[in-house]
Amino acid sequence: MPNATFFLISLVKCGVVLFVLLTLVAYIQLAERKIVGRMQSRVGPTRVGPFGLLQPAADAIKFILKEDITPDSAHKFLYLLSPALSATLSMLAITVIPIGGGTVRLFGQNTPMQITDINVGLLFILGVTSLGVYGIVLAGWSSNSKYSLLGSLRGASQMVSYELALGLALIGPIILAGSLSLRHIVEAQQHYWFIVPQFLAFLIYLTAAFAETNRIPFDLPEAEGELGAGYHTEYSAMKFALFFLAEYINMITVSCVATLVFLGGWHGPVFGPALLRAILPLVWFVLKVCFFLFLYIWVRGTLPRFRYDQLMAFGWKVLVPLALGNILVTSLIVGLLA
Amino acid sequence: MQVALFFIFATLAVAGAVNLLVQRAPINAALSLVAVMGALAVLYLLLGAEFIAFVQILVYAGAIMVLFVFVIMLLNAQPDEASHRSRVARIIGVPALVALLVEFAGFLATQFSDSPVRMGEYISSTEDLGMALFHQYLLPFEVTSVLFLVGLIGAVLLAARREDPPAAMPTAVSSSSAKTTPAELVIR
Structure with missing residues (x-):
């Protein structure tokens, strides 16, 4: 494929993914306010547009118009760098997520339904999310404020700890699929989804994913009752919006990975005329991802926050040993059957 | 590109x-x-x-x-403060650095051909790497992991907080003070 066509195709795909992603983030946030509102016997936003559907636009305008404050005692460069780093890294992880099994025809070339197809996609996602810690750590440190520093210390130790459980939980399905490529892992689930033989790994992954994305019940780095707003206390306007964006994109990423690795990705009943056959896999994929996103909101509306020592003890003394045991049993069974 | x-x-x-x-x-x-x-x-x-x-x-x-x-x-x-510029560092350090660089350059020049490395010439895929690590180099791999474990346990041992002396604990005041062994006294 000539270089120019390659760049053009990549550009178009990036544009489409970026548009879908940002729209999704805006509306998850609206959905979250609506659903959590319903759970607390409120109605949520209803004023802007029909059923409050234009609320995200109003929020965006508000973020842009707010005063952009940089504290005098902040480390200027790192203070500016960290929100950009958070947002960039979260978007980077999305590039290897495949959303369908087939190919699309663009500029006379068949191209897979993902921005780039690499052999070690899962490893890439783990690597990029592990870098995401820097955004939080540097934000807290460079703000030069007590609450921010405490929040980022909590965030860093929490993310480093739960990353371990997250990675170990994914090894079970990787052993079953025999590949690190997300595409191959999904194709290996043609007959049964990996959630069936790897139910324990699925639960561990789900728990660790909540902690990785700093969501309730593991949102200690931004526990508003104790820390103001945690690591982003000093941030305002669009800089704050970037952290916000990063958190929601990370939610989408871990939901996509859970769908691809445990719920069979785009596999599902396919029937009907050719057009329906082409669209249905995409529909299944989106529905499964939406299920996880709903789960995030549901949990937020129902569970209280962990205490910090409980959080660390749970990660190291429960999740990590369980994940290691799961790897041992899985590899033993796969080895015996082979 | x-x-x-x-x-x-x-x-x-x-x-x-x-x-x-x-x-x-x-x-x-x-x-x-x-x-x-x-x-x-x-x-x-x-x-x-x-x-x-x-x-x-x-x-x-x-x-x-x-x-x-x-x-x-x-x-x-x-930020670090500048150290006193030690004379020893200048007299021994600079020639040592030059010698090291010369040796390194010589090694590179003699041991490797000057043709560029090509993609796929060395073991690089995940599968080949796994095979090499867990078949050919299994023993060194396992020994290394034990070494890491030893380091880990050592670090925990060094960093672990010493137990409070029993006398400081309200419940243990009466029972344990009499039974203190000489070894425990030495540790304290």
């Missing part, structure tokens, strides 16, 4: 390394090291070693360096 990418990221790696040495503030030095590791990962990627590239990011940049930054933050490490 490969050549252009190589030069961009090679320059970045060298610049990061130089910056690491020049910077006085610990946090800047640590972050330059992260940049060096990222640039190195891209160089691995250009050689087709995807697995090594992302493990490099995951382990070095994502875990080890985070701990470095963490410690720097916790201690709130201040």
